[in-house]
Amino acid sequence: MKRIVIHEEHCIGCRLCEVHCLVQHSRSRDIIKAFRTERDTVLPRVHVEESGPISFALQCRQCVEPVCIEACISGAMHRDEITGAVVCDEAKCVGCWMCIMVCPAGSIQQNMTGGGASGRHIASKCDLCYGAEVPACVANCPNEALTYEEVPEAAPQE
Amino acid sequence: MQPLTHRGRLFACQSIRDVGDKMVLSLASAPAFIVERDETRCIACQVCVRQCANDVHYYDEVDGSVRSHDAQCVGCHRCVTLCPTHALTVRTNPLEFRPHANWTGEALRNIYKQAETGGMLLTGMGCDQPFRIYWDHMVLNASQVTNPSIDPMREPMELVTYLGAKPERLEFRPEMVSAGEDGERPSGSCMALTTEASPQLELQVPIMFSAMSYGSISLNAVLSLARAAEAAGTYYNTGEGGLHQALYPYGAHTIAQVASGRFGVHPQYLDTAAALEIKIGQGAKPGIGGHLPGEKVDLDVSRTRMIPAGSDALSPAPHHDIYSIEDLRQLIYALKEATGYRKPVSVKVAAVHNIAPIASGIVRAGADIVAIDGLRGGTGAAPTMIRNNVGIPIELALAAVDQRLREEGIRHRASLVVGGSVRNSADIVKAIALGADAVYIATSALVAMGCHLCQRCYTGKCNWGIATQDPYLTKRLNPDMGARRLTNLLRAWSLEIKEMMGGMGINSVESLRGNRDHLRGVGLNQVELDALGIKSAGF
Numbered sequence: 001m002k003r004i005v006i007h008e009e010h011c012i013g014c015r016l017c018e019v020h021c022l023v024q025h026s027r028s029r030d031i032i033k034a035f036r037t038e039r040d041t042v043l044p045r046v047h048v049e050e051s052g053p054i055s056f057a058l059q060c061r062q063c064v065e066p067v068c069i070e071a072c073i074s075g076a077m078h079r080d081e082i083t084g085a086v087v088c089d090e091a092k093c094v095g096c097w098m099c100i101m102v103c104p105a106g107s108i109q110q111n112m113t114g115g116g117a118s119g120r121h122i123a124s125k126c127d128l129c130y131g132a133e134v135p136a137c138v139a140n141c142p143n144e145a146l147t148y149e150e151v152p153e154a155a156p157q158e
Numbered sequence: 159m160q161p162l163t164h165r166g167r168l169f170a171c172q173s174i175r176d177v178g179d180k181m182v183l184s185l186a187s188a189p190a191f192i193v194e195r196d197e198t199r200c201i202a203c204q205v206c207v208r209q210c211a212n213d214v215h216y217y218d219e220v221d222g223s224v225r226s227h228d229a230q231c232v233g234c235h236r237c238v239t240l241c242p243t244h245a246l247t248v249r250t251n252p253l254e255f256r257p258h259a260n261w262t263g264e265a266l267r268n269i270y271k272q273a274e275t276g277g278m279l280l281t282g283m284g285c286d287q288p289f290r291i292y293w294d295h296m297v298l299n300a301s302q303v304t305n306p307s308i309d310p311m312r313e314p315m316e317l318v319t320y321l322g323a324k325p326e327r328l329e330f331r332p333e334m335v336s337a338g339e340d341g342e343r344p345s346g347s348c349m350a351l352t353t354e355a356s357p358q359l360e361l362q363v364p365i366m367f368s369a370m371s372y373g374s375i376s377l378n379a380v381l382s383l384a385r386a387a388e389a390a391g392t393y394y395n396t397g398e399g400g401l402h403q404a405l406y407p408y409g410a411h412t413i414a415q416v417a418s419g420r421f422g423v424h425p426q427y428l429d430t431a432a433a434l435e436i437k438i439g440q441g442a443k444p445g446i447g448g449h450l451p452g453e454k455v456d457l458d459v460s461r462t463r464m465i466p467a468g469s470d471a472l473s474p475a476p477h478h479d480i481y482s483i484e485d486l487r488q489l490i491y492a493l494k495e496a497t498g499y500r501k502p503v504s505v506k507v508a509a510v511h512n513i514a515p516i517a518s519g520i521v522r523a524g525a526d527i528v529a530i531d532g533l534r535g536g537t538g539a540a541p542t543m544i545r546n547n548v549g550i551p552i553e554l555a556l557a558a559v560d561q562r563l564r565e566e567g568i569r570h571r572a573s574l575v576v577g578g579s580v581r582n583s584a585d586i587v588k589a590i591a592l593g594a595d596a597v598y599i600a601t602s603a604l605v606a607m608g609c610h611l612c613q614r615c616y617t618g619k620c621n622w623g624i625a626t627q628d629p630y631l632t633k634r635l636n637p638d639m640g641a642r643r644l645t646n647l648l649r650a651w652s653l654e655i656k657e658m659m660g661g662m663g664i665n666s667v668e669s670l671r672g673n674r675d676h677l678r679g680v681g682l683n684q685v686e687l688d689a690l691g692i693k694s695a696g697f
Contacts, residue, residue, distance in 0.1 A: 010636045012209075012623075019203045019242050031243055035201035053629035142240060143636045 001084040003151040004128070004138060006056050010145035011048070013055035017137035017146065018044035021059075024129055024136035041113050045126040046137045057137060057146055059126040060107045062086055068099035068108065068125075076123070083131035088123050090114060095121025186270035189228035192249050193237075199245035200224060206237035206246060211619040211631055234612035236621035268542070279542035282615030282625065284442055284534040284579055284601055287546045291534075292553035292686070293585045297695060299676040301663040308665050310656035316666040317652055319596050321433075321573040322358035322502040322526045329353045356526060357502045359413075359433050361596055362391030363652045364667055365586060367644075368531070368577045368598030369415050369437065369506070371399025373450050373459045373471065374538035374615070375604075376632040379624045382607055382640025384408035389641065390648040395598075398437060398448070398473060400462040401427050413504065416493065418447060419473035421463040425496070433527070434493050435504040436486070438477070441535025441578040444508030444549045448473035449539065454618050454627045487523035494524070502526035509533060509555030509578065510548075514562035521563060521572040529598060530555050532578025536601040538625055539616035552578035553592065557690045560593025560672060569672075583654035592690065593672040606647045607640045 019031070021044040026034035034042065046059040066086045069077045076092035077099055079085070088099075093114075100108045100123065107125065114122030129135040138146045193214060202224050206215040212230045215237060217223075231248060238246045255263045268279055301307040308315070329352045332344035367383045374397065381404065383394040388411045395413040396405075400422015405412065414431030416423050428434060439445065450459075450471035460467035480486050490503050504527035505520045507513070517528050532552025537545065556576045563569040576589055577598030586597050605611070608622040615625035623634030655667075664670050678695040679687045687694055 010633060012634045013630075014205050014208055014240060015203070016205055016240065016242060019201075019205065032199060032201060035203070053633065140242075143634060144639055145636070 001062070001150075002128075002148050003062050004059060004126075004135060005147045005149050005151065006058065007145045007147065008054065008056040010143045011055045011057060012143050012145070013048055013050055014142065015048050016140050016142060017046045017057045018048060020136040020140040021046045021126075041111075043109050043111050043124045045107075045109070045124055047107070047109075057141070058105060058107055059137065060086060060103075061105050062128070063104075067102045067104070071098040071102045073098060080127075080131070083128060085128040085131070086125075087127040088125055090122050093122045095123065097121075097123065099123050099125075184270075184274060186267050186274060187229060188253055189231065189251050191228060191231040191233045192251050193226040193228050193231055194247040194249060195224065195226065196245045196247075197223075199243040201243055201245075203242060205240050205242065209236050209240055209621065211621050211626075211628070232612045232614045232617075233610075234614070234621045235610045280539055280616050281542040281545055281613050282537060282539055283611055283613045284536040285546050286613065289533065289551060291579075292551055292682075292690065293581070293588055295680050295682050295686075296553075296588050296677050296690070296692065297680055298584070298587060298591070298658060298662065299678070300661040305663050307663050308660040310653075310660040313660075313665065315656040315660060316668070317363050317655065319361040319364040319667055320358040321361065321504075321575065321595055323356040323572055324570040325353045325355060326570070327353070357433075357500055359393060359502055359527075360391075361393070363648055364590060364594075364596040364655075365390075365580075365648055365651065366392050366413070366575065366596055366598050367394035367603050368529075368535075368600040369395040369397035369413075369435070369440075370538075370600055370604075371397030371415075371421075371450075372402050372405075372462055373397075373399040373454055373627070375625050376620075376623055376627060376635060377402055377404065377458065378632055378635040378637045379604075379607060379640065380405060381637040382635065382644055383603060384411060385637065385641035386644030386648065387411040389645045392648070393432060395435060396422075396431075398422075399459070400464065401430060402458065402462045406430055415506075416489075417473055418475070418477045419471060421465065421471060421473075424464070428493065428497050428501075431501065433502045433504060434497065435506055435527075435529065436477075436489055436493070436525075437506045438480070438486075439506070439508035439510075439531070440537060441508045441531030441533060441549055441552070442537035443540040443544050444510050445475060446541070446544060447475040451616075451618070456627050459627060483519040483523050486520065490524045504529050504575070506531060508535075508548075509550045509552055511550065513550070513555045514558040517559040517574075518562055518566055518568065521568050525572050527573045527575055528559070529575040529577065530559060531598070532556075532576070534579035535577055536579075536604075537615075552576050553588075554686075554689050556589060556592050556594055557692075561691055564593075564672070583651040584658065586651065587655055587658045587670070588677060590667060590670050591673050591676050592692075593674075595671060602647070603644055606643045607635060 023031045023034045026038045026042045046057050048055055048057050073096055074092050074094045076089045080087050109124045111122045111124040114120050134148050138148045204217050207217050214226050214231045330349040331352050333348035333350040334342035335345040337343040372380045384405055387394040388408055393411050393413050396415050398415050398417030398421050409430035410432050412431045413433045413435050414427055415435045415437050417437040452468045452470045457467050493503050505525040506529035509530050509532045520528050533549040573595040575596050575598055576594045580597045580599050589597050618626050620626040623631050662676050674692050677692045679692050680695045
């Protein structure tokens with residue numbers, strides 16, 4: 001399957017990936033509305049890690065043997081049959097955060113208001129933009145620091 | 159202007175700036191640009207805050223909004239380009255001095271600045287003054303009825319160019335064939351060429367990237383140029399910055415410069431390059447040397463240039479071993495000797511008043527290529543007054559040099575490469591028709607990599623990751639993207655050159671060279687037409 005490959009040497013720390021990830025996962029899919037009215041209910045699922053001039057955008061690594069699926073108590077975390085991506089079924093998620101505890105990349109976040117006004121706790125993670133041709137973070141990186149490539153299953157990027 | 163004595167006026171015109179622990183009156187502190195933020199579009203994502211090396215944008219945590227210090231804006235448009243909601247516009251500050259045709263706002267601001275600092279005015283890129291651009295006063299010919307034009311999509315169109323000295327004449331001897339025990343005898347039907355050609359550079363397009371040193375621009379920028387030169391079958395030039403280890407694989411597409419500072423010149427450097435270039439002068443700053451500030455000399459630059467890290471890299475104004483054409487000849491032949499006469503040697507000079515006899519002297523000194531850089535040629539840093547006032551436009555210099563070399567019968571002894579603001583493919587066609595073999599581009603190449611000509615290269619804070627060594631900023635130029643964009647540019651221009659040549663009924667760049675009959679002047683006086691050696695349109 002295709003995976004998002006990180007090119008740390010080209011990441012400029014602008015965080016446009018975070019901006020466009022948030023928009024992609026908002027209800028309106030409109031950048032201004034998403035930030036103005038939905039900011040509290042949606043989180044970016046990619047995060048830029050920085051230390052001095054070194055930075056890179058990190059999202060779910062799509063492990064070959066995902067420990068988050070093993071750890072999930074409600075069956076929410078699963079591998080999508082069509083895209084092959086590890087995704088969280090938000091309707092089933094009970095917000096126990098076991099996936100967050102075990103994720104080796106630290107790429108799952110707590111969304112405390114995921115259900116909007118109901119305030120449900122939901123694990124928020126990259127879903128490769130629901131099988132889109134190119135995920136939003138990759139498509140909108142101005143310096144090609146993220147690429148979407150076929151990476152051999154045997155050697156996923158850690 | 160009224161004298162600044164009246165109290166009310168004083169405070170209207172001056173502002174107070176905080177410098178260290180003392181308050182300083184600054185007459186020049188009005189912002190050059192106004193940053194306009196459309197509050198209905200701004201989402202406070204802070205991309206602009208993170209991207210501005212001049213700290214123009216800042217985030218106010220109290221009310222969660224982004225604001226700007228307009229006075230620090232240099233107009234590079236990095237924030238405008240990256241703003242995801244297009245909330246930003248940068249405009250020239252409409253603040254105007256009382257109109258005065260002589261004492262313009264720029265003239266006044268320069269004096270305020272110098273009265274405050276006591277220093278030379280510095281700038282980057284090429285001359286920004288409204289001198290006549292002769293390219294724009296020349297038009298090209300096309301075939302109609304009496305001669306056919308050529309469709310480059312259907313017929314071969316030759317752009318391959320060879321740079322180097324061409325032989326005086328070709329000599330042949332009868333081809334020998336074996337005649338059994340008697341040895342060999344002339345075949346009687348075939349001749350064999352005996353003339354040995356001087357070393358030549360083969361260019362797939364008559365465009366090269368001109369000298370920009372590693373140090374003045376980032377390694378990623380040089381890598382982009384090197385990869386594009388390799389992909390397009392042409393050459394880039396090291397400037398006087400030496401050759402970084404990462405650039406050695408591109409040696410076959412490298413022209414290595416030997417400049418007055420001799421930075422980074424060693425046997426391996428000379429051996430690796432495809433050609434050598436002695437830099438005498440540069441169009442942006444003829445007659446003066448170079449100065450790479452110590453802040454830009456990090457460990458890698460210091461290793462490449464062979465100077466201590468953090469030390470200023472000062473290139474002397476003249477080569478201290480060249481005070482005459484004879485001295486130049488010595489250096490040309492020293493370099494040829496050092497490289498076994500296998501590489502063409504170029505000599506680069508700035509276009510100045512007596513360029514024609516100077517070029518003649520250079521050819522007679524043994525140069526294989528004469529490179530001429532015009533008034534509008536760019537630079538990483540130059541005194542503003544020199545950049546804007548010294549030298550002559552390249553179009554006039556090129557016409558004069560080509561004419562002179564032809565008259566003296568030595569045009570074939572060297573190729574002519576011109577630079578100094580070649581902005582598009584039409585400029586190239588006109589340059590070749592005026593007599594150039596190829597052109598050097600640099601500003602166009604930087605623009606292809608993202609440069610917005612803010613002219614602040616000398617600050618080392620290039621937001622586009624080009625003219626900087628700051629590790630936060632150099633990352634912003636991905637060399638893969640840079641090389642791709644440069645290769646695209648060369649491809650696009652060569653397509654256009656072929657179309658224009660085809661229109662003129664010419665199928666080889668060789669037939670266009672020096673073919674001034676395909677040029678006509680528009681809006682030029684007779685002196686200018688004569689200097690360019692072209693007829694007026696209508697004749």
